[in-house]
Amino acid sequence: MGVTKTDLFTEQQNELAKVAKVLAHPARIAILQYLIQSNTCINGDLVQELGLAQATISQHLRELKETGIIRGSIEGVSVNYCIDPIRWSEIQNLFETLFSGFPKITDCC
Amino acid sequence: MGVTKTDLFTEQQNELAKVAKVLAHPARIAILQYLIQSNTCINGDLVQELGLAQATISQHLRELKETGIIRGSIEGVSVNYCIDPIRWSEIQNLFETLFSGFPKITDCC
DNA sequence: TATATACATTGCAATATTACGATGAATGTT
DNA sequence: AACATTCATCGTAATATTGCAATGTATATA
Numbered sequence: 375m376g377v378t379k380t381d382l383f384t385e386q387q388n389e390l391a392k393v394a395k396v397l398a399h400p401a402r403i404a405i406l407q408y409l410i411q412s413n414t415c416i417n418g419d420l421v422q423e424l425g426l427a428q429a430t431i432s433q434h435l436r437e438l439k440e441t442g443i444i445r446g447s448i449e450g451v452s453v454n455y456c457i458d459p460i461r462w463s464e465i466q467n468l469f470e471t472l473f474s475g476f477p478k479i480t481d482c483c
Numbered sequence: 484m485g486v487t488k489t490d491l492f493t494e495q496q497n498e499l500a501k502v503a504k505v506l507a508h509p510a511r512i513a514i515l516q517y518l519i520q521s522n523t524c525i526n527g528d529l530v531q532e533l534g535l536a537q538a539t540i541s542q543h544l545r546e547l548k549e550t551g552i553i554r555g556s557i558e559g560v561s562v563n564y565c566i567d568p569i570r571w572s573e574i575q576n577l578f579e580t581l582f583s584g585f586p587k588i589t590d591c592c
Numbered sequence: 593t594a595t596a597t598a599c600a601t602t603g604c605a606a607t608a609t610t611a612c613g614a615t616g617a618a619t620g621t622t
Numbered sequence: 623a624a625c626a627t628t629c630a631t632c633g634t635a636a637t638a639t640t641g642c643a644a645t646g647t648a649t650a651t652a
Contacts, residue, residue, distance in 0.1 A: 376637030382511035388517070391509040398486045398504035399640085400492035403581070405595045407496070410584045417599060425491045430641050432600055451598050451649050457585055466582040472512070473575040475519045476566055485607030485640045508610085526629055536612050541630055543610095560619050560628050 390468050396441045401426060401434050409444065409457050416452040499577050510535060510543050518566050520552065523562040573577045 378386050396402060406419055409415055417435065421428050435455060438444045442461040446453045489497050504509060514532055515546050518524055544564060547553045551570040555562045 376609050376612065376639095378508060378510075379535065379640095380509060383513055387509040389581075390512050391507055394503045395507035397581075398500050398507045399487060400489060400500040401487075401640095402498040403496045403499050403503075404492055406581070407566045407584065418597090422645070426488065427642050428599075429601085429643075433641080436600080446599095448599095448648090451596095453599065460584070462582070464586055469578050469582070472506075472515070473571070473578070476518065476568070476571055484642085485638085486608095487608095487640065510610095527627085537629075538613075538631085539611050540620070542612095545630080555629095557618090557629095558625095562629065 386468075391440060393465050393468060396437055396443065399434065401431070402438055405431075405434060405438065406443070406457070409455060409465060414454050414456050416449075416454060418452060495577075499581060502550060502574050502577060505546055505552065508543065510540070511547055514543060514547065515552070515566065516541075519591070520565060521566050523563050525563060527561060 378391075381477070383391075396469075397406075401424060405420060408423055410419065412419075417431060420431050420435075424431060435446070436443070438454075439446060442458055443465065444455050445458050446455045448454075487500075492500075504566070506515075508526075510533060514529060517529065522544055523530075526537070526540060526544065529544075530537050533540060535543075544555070544589050549556060551567055552574065553564050555564045557563075
């Protein structure tokens with residue numbers, strides 16, 4: 375099938391999975407890291423930086439935008455993309471909640 | 484194509500993306516949460532718990548195992564799966580490094 | 593107005609993922 | 623030995639993802 379049965383899972387599980395899927399590509403990780411480092415940027419920079427075609431990068435940016443991780447504001451001909459701080463810490467919390475659920479000390483098996 | 488150009492990115496970026504991909508399915512999130520909660524379990528439980536076919540769950544378990552997040556030890560007829568604490572905190576660190584790179588205070592744009 | 597620049601969108605080909613029935617392998621039970 | 627139970631693997635169908643050329647759109651500049 376290739377289609378996920380989301381109705382079997384909780385909203386939190388589906389949400390976390392969806393966010394993880396957006397992070398599940400090195401180009402999107404690279405874009406985020408570049409945004410973090412430069413604190414603002416435009417698509418043109420990324421084509422130079424990443425070595426992927428402009429269309430491909432635009433598509434990755436759209437996915438990041440759709441999850442709300444980044445926002446783009448038109449600046450004349452180019453677009454300034456930057457990380458949404460609210461959404462960023464929201465997502466950070468999602469992962470932290472998952473990871474901190476497991477007590478580091480225990481070793482079963 | 485459908486094939487990721489991993490050679491364009493750093494090893495860290497590819498690794499993080501790969502781990503994120505494993506977390507990018509609600510069934511695998513649910514499996515991990517169930518493992519965290521019960522601290523040990525077998526496949527049979529999960530079929531009841533998740534409502535997916537046994538073959539499907541076995542496949543998800545394999546993906547989790549391949550990334551090293553969980554380990555399975557044969558226990559007679561059944562298999563005890565549990566989270567690998569070392570790998571777990573390794574992955575936790577990967578995400579923490581990504582998230583903490585962004586200073587919460589700044590708001591650009 | 594004509595042209596250049598910076599993205600976004602569309603359409604397509606190649607590959608990956610999801611789900612499951614059927615079957616196989618291993619262990620336990622009668 | 624015959625059967626049941628538990629899980630893994632194989633094969634397959636449906637859908638999703640990745641990447642890019644081509645094209646579209648909007649703004650700026652000559």
